[in-house]
Amino acid sequence: MKRYVLFDNDGVLVDTEGWYYQAGERALAEVGLTLDKDRYLRDMGRGIGIWAQARATGIDEQTIERQRKVRDEYYQEYLRTEAIEIEGVIEALTELAEHVRMAIVTTAKRADFELIHEHRQITDLMEFVLVREDYERAKPHPEPYLTALRYFRAAEADALVVEDSSRGLRSAVAAGIDCAVVYNEFTAGQDFAQATYRIGSLAELHAIVLAGQETTAEADRLRPQGHPV
Known part of the structure; x- marks a missing residue:
């Protein structure tokens, strides 16, 4: 036992996994990057966040830090309003x-x-x-x-x-x-x-x-x- x-x-x-993904997807879309869901799930399995995709396309660290905060705001918005x-x-x-x-x-x-x-x-x-x-x-x-x-x-x-x-x-x-x-x-x-x-x-x-x-x-x-x- x-x-x-x-x-x-x-x-x-x-049930929050999908909302966390959508928050990140929304934040990256604002800087012209379409988040690759399949890569996101592979990276997730290795403990790698969405910002690896951003860096790979040349997005600078200042922008990443700004959008990280935006992602967090979107995620908390979903947590307050969506059924989880x-x-x-x-x-x-x-x-x-x-x-x-x-x-x-x-x-x-x-x-x-x-x-x-x-x-x-x-x-x-x-x-x-x-x-x-x-x-x-x-x-x-x-x-x-x-x-x-x-x-x-x-x-x-x-x-x-x-x-x-x-x-x-x-x-x-x-x-x-x-x-x-x-x-x-x-x-x-x-x-x-x-x-x-x-x-x-x-x-x-x-x-x-x-x-x-x-x-x-x-x-x-x-x-x-x-x-x-």
Whole structure:
């Protein structure tokens, strides 16, 4: 049985991945650059942001810094106005909280995270949250998840990471922690070959954390049919 569950935030607890992309796309369009979505998703998996595409076309650093702030403003606008709920999240977390200790480990900046969760109950079920300002090296480096283990004083084998991106999966694997990748349409085409489990929703975590020692057949059963993850 797993005793600790470490959740990514964006794309796992709230549906924000697409809005973050659209904010960046909008900011770069203002300086004449069309953001290549396929490259964005590949770069995302390696922990590289949209500004690599901007630099590759010769956009200067001053312009990039200005548009970075513009992107952040657009993203926060979307967070305030768009529907970002994922159905069943609160119910799944409430059920899990009876059996495990939980935390959020996210690359989101504190300002964005606080805006997302200002009127939501998700963080009430968590023991702590680690945002981008709480560690030095971001995913796919293992530091974020290793930091969470230290906070819990937990062993790798007792924990489970829940992610939706290959960047987060690589971070969990590098930290030596089992990872369940939950289906997210935006990141569905990324490489999840190293995932311990692939699930369709957080509701499936209950069986994983309680069993802890699934056979191969049971693990395969937990992989939902028809999800290209």
